[in-house]
Amino acid sequence: MVRSKSTILIRESRAGVLPKQDLPALITLLQESHEVVAPTYSPEGRCILLERITSPRQIATGYRDHQRPGHYTIQKGDGELLFGYANGPHSPKRFLHPGRLTLFTGEWNDRGFSLSVPPKPDRPYAFFGIRPCDSFGIQVLDRTFLRVANVDVHYRARRAGAFIAVVNCTEPSEVCFCASMGTGPRAESGYDLRLTEMAEDFLVESGTGRGAAVLARLPARAAASVQLAEADRLIREAVPRMGRTLNTRNLPKILRQGLEHPHWDVMKDWCVGCTNCTIVCPTCFCNDVQDHVDLELRRVRRDRVWDSCFALQFAEMRGVNPREELKHRYRHWCVHKLGYWVEQYGVFGCVGCGRCLTWCPVGIDITQVAAEIRGGRP
Amino acid sequence: MTRGLTSAGRPESRAATSADPWLLVEAVIRDVREESYDTRTYTLSFKDPALKEGYAFRAGQYNMLGFPGIGDAAISISSDPGVRTTFQHTVRAVGGVTMAMARMGPGDVVGIRGPFGNPWPVEEARGSDLLLIAGGNGMATLRSALEEALRRRGEYGEVTLLYGARTPRDLLFTADFDRWSVQRDTNLLLTVDRADGEPWTGHVGVVPTLLDVARVSPETSVVLLCGPEVMMEFTIIALEKRGFRSERIFLSMERRMRCGVAQCGHCFLGPKFVCQDGPVFRYSQLNGLWGKGV
Numbered sequence: 312m313v314r315s316k317s318t319i320l321i322r323e324s325r326a327g328v329l330p331k332q333d334l335p336a337l338i339t340l341l342q343e344s345h346e347v348v349a350p351t352y353s354p355e356g357r358c359i360l361l362e363r364i365t366s367p368r369q370i371a372t373g374y375r376d377h378q379r380p381g382h383y384t385i386q387k388g389d390g391e392l393l394f395g396y397a398n399g400p401h402s403p404k405r406f407l408h409p410g411r412l413t414l415f416t417g418e419w420n421d422r423g424f425s426l427s428v429p430p431k432p433d434r435p436y437a438f439f440g441i442r443p444c445d446s447f448g449i450q451v452l453d454r455t456f457l458r459v460a461n462v463d464v465h466y467r468a469r470r471a472g473a474f475i476a477v478v479n480c481t482e483p484s485e486v487c488f489c490a491s492m493g494t495g496p497r498a499e500s501g502y503d504l505r506l507t508e509m510a511e512d513f514l515v516e517s518g519t520g521r522g523a524a525v526l527a528r529l530p531a532r533a534a535a536s537v538q539l540a541e542a543d544r545l546i547r548e549a550v551p552r553m554g555r556t557l558n559t560r561n562l563p564k565i566l567r568q569g570l571e572h573p574h575w576d577v578m579k580d581w582c583v584g585c586t587n588c589t590i591v592c593p594t595c596f597c598n599d600v601q602d603h604v605d606l607e608l609r610r611v612r613r614d615r616v617w618d619s620c621f622a623l624q625f626a627e628m629r630g631v632n633p634r635e636e637l638k639h640r641y642r643h644w645c646v647h648k649l650g651y652w653v654e655q656y657g658v659f660g661c662v663g664c665g666r667c668l669t670w671c672p673v674g675i676d677i678t679q680v681a682a683e684i685r686g687g688r689p
Numbered sequence: 690m691t692r693g694l695t696s697a698g699r700p701e702s703r704a705a706t707s708a709d710p711w712l713l714v715e716a717v718i719r720d721v722r723e724e725s726y727d728t729r730t731y732t733l734s735f736k737d738p739a740l741k742e743g744y745a746f747r748a749g750q751y752n753m754l755g756f757p758g759i760g761d762a763a764i765s766i767s768s769d770p771g772v773r774t775t776f777q778h779t780v781r782a783v784g785g786v787t788m789a790m791a792r793m794g795p796g797d798v799v800g801i802r803g804p805f806g807n808p809w810p811v812e813e814a815r816g817s818d819l820l821l822i823a824g825g826n827g828m829a830t831l832r833s834a835l836e837e838a839l840r841r842r843g844e845y846g847e848v849t850l851l852y853g854a855r856t857p858r859d860l861l862f863t864a865d866f867d868r869w870s871v872q873r874d875t876n877l878l879l880t881v882d883r884a885d886g887e888p889w890t891g892h893v894g895v896v897p898t899l900l901d902v903a904r905v906s907p908e909t910s911v912v913l914l915c916g917p918e919v920m921m922e923f924t925i926i927a928l929e930k931r932g933f934r935s936e937r938i939f940l941s942m943e944r945r946m947r948c949g950v951a952q953c954g955h956c957f958l959g960p961k962f963v964c965q966d967g968p969v970f971r972y973s974q975l976n977g978l979w980g981k982g983v
Contacts, residue, residue: 414711417757423715423736423798424757460703461710461950567959570981597954600711600947604758611758613711618954626955628945629783631918633958639982643957651960 327531329513335367345437359399378484381674397484402593414613435472443495444664448593454656476504481545485554486665494662496549507542514542557678566650574683578641586619588667713800724861728781748833749969752803762786763946767829769836779829805949809834814911818846824916849876853896856885897927907932915941938972
């Protein structure tokens with residue numbers, strides 16, 4: 312491919328071609344007004360983690376992962392692709408709906424109590440390098456925390472102004488099934504910029520005015536139809552290479568009618584109730600509150616922490632537990648993700664990211680469970 | 690209470706206490722009435738004058754009541770929604786928050802956020818007979834509906850309350866019984882599971898057995914039911930046997946509630962957020978969702 316040394320500023324076009332070595336320019340632009348979050352490589356965890364970064368050099372590039380139910384390994388690849396790896400355990404949930412968040416602090420005085428809400432984060436987030444399933448996952452979380460009458464001020468403070476720069480998927484993993492859930496491998500909504508990695512360049516497309524403004528300042532040249540076609544081909548070819556499929560046709564109804572299906576009994580001796588799936592899920596929102604008080608019984612704090620419907624005490628009331636058996640807790644989670652969620656929010660609670668398969672210590676595969684309840688092949 | 694719609698078309702209630710539904714707001718205990726050895730009714734009003742005047746709720750709704758530093762618990766409102774500037778909670782001391790509440794007296798400050806939840810169908814039931822069936826503490830939320838119905842007495846036909854407790858000592862609102870039963874066409878039938886050595890000359894037996902002695906008509910009644918889940922289960926069986934239709938039976942469900950605004954997940958009953966879609970449900974809405982580890 313011939314590349315001109317001089318770059319053309321793109322003002323009108325919604326698509327540009329950015330040489331791979333110029334990717335740091337995008338990160339620098341985002342850093343002007345955002346806290347940038349990007350995939351990084353964790354040597355301790357030996358996996359990809361989403362972290363706040365201060366330099367483009369911290370972004371994980373050139374890795375190849377191998378995932379299957381209950382299994383994750385990663386190593387440096389052949390150097391051809393920067394983003395040839397799929398999701399690690401972290402999703403943007405970790406930043407928008409943190410695992411521990413202070414809802415209020417305050418103190419008791421002689422007349423009563425006064426409370427205050429912690430300040431908002433200084434700068435909005437920019438999520439760089441998240442995948443289409445995760446940008447869709449943010450839209451799913453929005454439906455829980457940004458509903459008309461009950462906007463969660465803490466979620467909104469983190470979500471407002473967030474810039475989303477997605478990298479479309481060309482190298483899906485064995486646990487991926489976003490194509491089945493309609494969330495990928497190409498981001499169709501909910502992004503400011505979407506990038507597609509080609510041999511030597513990124514195709515960069517804007518989805519919002521903010522995205523277009525950033526694109527206009529990048530050292531990118533206008534995209535030609537041949538490059539648009541190439542990016543399109545790479546994304547389309549990813550679809551049949553996904554390791555999993557899930558037939559969603561009539562699925563909410565099938566699951567609801569299948570609450571007594573014998574396959575749920577299999578979970579009794581399989582699922583260990585570790586809660587990993589709910590922790591890594593980009594849309595699982597369940598949480599609990601913990602009140603704290605100092606030794607003088609004056610200063611107080613209330614924190615919101617992630618909780619999980621797999622925890623034995625989750626639904627317990629004064630010793631009565633509506634879902635005492637593990638099989639009921641697994642069934643509740645699975646039917647919520649793939650059934651009840653649609654009744655509640657109009658979308659599935661599963662985006663097909665595959666994390667719950669990979670990080671399940673016993674390798675339970677939600678696509679297989681759904682297929683069993685359906686009573687046929689996935 | 691303002692109402693909006695979600696994308697999936699569910700009605701939502703917004704807390705009157707604060708735009709941030711997590712913020713507890715100060716309310717002052719004005720009066721405490723002993724109901725039983727472990728249960729008291731607290732009359733409360735908000736400290737903030739504007740909120741005190743503006744706060745409104747509907748029968749069947751609940752507040753999250755508690756103390757910053759300890760926690761809060763979902764407690765139904767037990768008073769007449771028509772009484773403004775004060776409201777009542779009837780609280781049994783059983784857990785951390787309610788035990789702390791039991792140590793409070795007039796003048797003390799408690800935290801409130803709410804009101805939350807779907808109310809009793811007092812509007813829909815206009816023109817019908819009302820059959821209220823309460824077991825144990827379930828009487829608290831039904832008292833709110835009963836007080837409203839009695840205040841608007843002309844809008845309803847016969848009003849019948851079937852109320853059962855474990856023992857005579859467990860009966861709540863005994864101070865209200867005379868006032869309730871002197872009303873025209875209003876019947877109050879009490880039962881206890883066992884007299885337990887107390888002087889008791891009334892009916893003995895579980896709540897559904899009161900249906901054998903009550904004169905109620907399935908065709909003209911709307912049923913409001915609240916009590917322990919097993920009591921509601923058997924009461925519904927008894928009602929259906931007598932020809933009551935599931936569309937005309939309303940019940941208030943209890944699940945663990947932590948947030949009140951359908952954002953914490955603890956109260957799920959299948960796809961229902963009991964905290965917001967309920968606690969009051971039409972029984973026909975719950976078909977297939979009950980008693981199966983759902």
